[in-house]
Amino acid sequence: MEWEVFRQSKPGGDLSFCGNLYAPDRDMAVIYAKKLFARREITCKLWILPSEEVTKVSEDDVCFGGETNREYRLARGYKDISVDLADDVEVDLEEDTTIEVEGDS
Amino acid sequence: MVDTDSRYSSPDELTKDECKTVESLLRRLADDELIAGEQCIEWAVVAPTIESDVSIASIAQDELGHARVWYTILEDFGYTENDLIYERDPNDFRHSTLVELPVDEGNWAETIVRMYFYDTAEQLRLESLAGSSYRPLGTRVQKILDEEDYHVEHAENWLERLAANDDGQTRLQNAVDRFFGPAQTLFAGPDDATEHGFRTESLSDLRSKWLDIVEPKLTSLELTVPADDMPEPIGRDGNHTEHWRPLFDEIIETYHDLDRSEPTKIMDESLPE
Numbered sequence: 001m002e003w004e005v006f007r008q009s010k011p012g013g014d015l016s017f018c019g020n021l022y023a024p025d026r027d028m029a030v031i032y033a034k035k036l037f038a039r040r041e042i043t044c045k046l047w048i049l050p051s052e053e054v055t056k057v058s059e060d061d062v063c064f065g066g067e068t069n070r071e072y073r074l075a076r077g078y079k080d081i082s083v084d085l086a087d088d089v090e091v092d093l094e095e096d097t098t099i100e101v102e103g104d105s
Numbered sequence: 106m107v108d109t110d111s112r113y114s115s116p117d118e119l120t121k122d123e124c125k126t127v128e129s130l131l132r133r134l135a136d137d138e139l140i141a142g143e144q145c146i147e148w149a150v151v152a153p154t155i156e157s158d159v160s161i162a163s164i165a166q167d168e169l170g171h172a173r174v175w176y177t178i179l180e181d182f183g184y185t186e187n188d189l190i191y192e193r194d195p196n197d198f199r200h201s202t203l204v205e206l207p208v209d210e211g212n213w214a215e216t217i218v219r220m221y222f223y224d225t226a227e228q229l230r231l232e233s234l235a236g237s238s239y240r241p242l243g244t245r246v247q248k249i250l251d252e253e254d255y256h257v258e259h260a261e262n263w264l265e266r267l268a269a270n271d272d273g274q275t276r277l278q279n280a281v282d283r284f285f286g287p288a289q290t291l292f293a294g295p296d297d298a299t300e301h302g303f304r305t306e307s308l309s310d311l312r313s314k315w316l317d318i319v320e321p322k323l324t325s326l327e328l329t330v331p332a333d334d335m336p337e338p339i340g341r342d343g344n345h346t347e348h349w350r351p352l353f354d355e356i357i358e359t360y361h362d363l364d365r366s367e368p369t370k371i372m373d374e375s376l377p378e
Contacts, residue, residue, distance in 0.1 A: 028266075035255075
C-alpha cells in the first residue's frame with residue numbers, strides 16, 4: 001500500500017511533500033516515514049496519508065487559471081528601481097509636506 | 106550508603122578501583138553497541154523491502170553512533186580508538202554473546218527477535234544510567250534513549266507482523282529458542298557498579314525487569330518462553346563463542362586492507378558539559 005508523506009520543518013511552516021513509501025498499514029508507514037524522511041533534518045511534523053485518499057487533479061484533465069496575461073495586476077514594475085532615482089525625488093524633510101484639503105464651501 | 110548526589114566528571118576524581126568499575130561498565134556498553142550495529146549492517150541492500158532496508162541501515166548507524174559515544178568517554182581513561190577497537194585483542198572484548206551470534210542467511214525473524222531482546226535490555230540499562238554518579242555517562246543517555254525507543258517500536262511491530270501467520274510464527278519460535286538463553290548474558294558479569302552509584306540498578310534487577318517485559322510479550326504472541334538459564338560462555342568475561350573470532354576479523358578487515366594506522370574520524374564527537 002502506498003503512502004504520501006509531507007513534512008514540516010519549523011512550527012507554523014508549510015508542509016511540503018517529501019515523497020512516498022510502501023507500507024502494509026498505518027503503523028508501519030509511520031515507522032518507515034520517521035526514518036525515510038525525518039532522520040537527518042530537524043522535523044516538527046509529518047503528515048502521512050494513503051495515496052488513494054489523495055485527490056489528484058492534473059492540467060491534462062482541467063483548465064487551471066494563469067493562462068491569460070494579467071501582469072498588469074502585479075506591482076512588479078516597482079521592484080528594480082535604480083538607487084540614482086532617489087536623488088531626483090529627494091524630499092526636504094524640513095518642509096511641511098502636509099497636504100491641506102480644502103472643503104467645497 | 107551511596108551518595109548519589111555526588112558527581113564525578115573525570116577519571117581523575119575516581120579511585121583506581123572506581124576507574125576499573127566505570128571502565129568495565131563502559132566497555133560492556135560500547136562493545137555491545139558496536140557488535141549489534143555491525144550485525145544490522147549485514148542487512149543493508151538485502152532487507153525485505155527498500156523501506157525496511159533504509160530503516161535497518163539507519164538503526165545500524167544509530168548503534169554505531171552510540172558505540173562511538175561510549176568509546177569516546179573511554180578515551181578519557183587513557184585509550185585511543187585503536188586500542189579500543191582495531192588493534193584490540195579479541196579476547197578482551199566484553200560484549201554479550203547475544204550480539205555476536207550470526208543469523209541464518211536471510212532469516213529476518215532471527216534479526217528481529219535478537220533486536221527486540223537486545224534493544225529492550227538496552228533501554229532498561231540506559232534508564233539505570235541516567236542518574237549515574239559518573240556525569241559523562243548520565244549526560245549522554247537521553248539522546249540515545251530516544252533512538253533506542255525507535256528500535257524497540259520497530260522490533261515490536263515486526264514481531265506482531267511475523268506472528269500473524271503460521272510460517273512467521275514458526276520462524277519466530279525458532280529464533281526465540283535460539284536467542285533467549287544468550288540474551289541472559291546481557292545481564293552477566295561483575296555487578297559492582299551500583300554500590301558506587303555509577304548505575305542506579307543492579308544487573309539482577311535489570312534482568313527481572315527485562316523478563317517482566319519480554320515474557321508477557323512473547324506469551325501474547327502465542328510463543329513459548331524457554332528457560333532463562335544463564336548459558337556458557339557469557340562474553341562479559343572475555344570468553345566468547347566460536348562465532349566471535351571470524352566476526353572480529355570481518356570488522357577489522359578494511360582497516361588492515363587499507364593499511365591504516367589510525368581510524369578515520371569523520372565527525373568530532375564533543376561531549377556536552
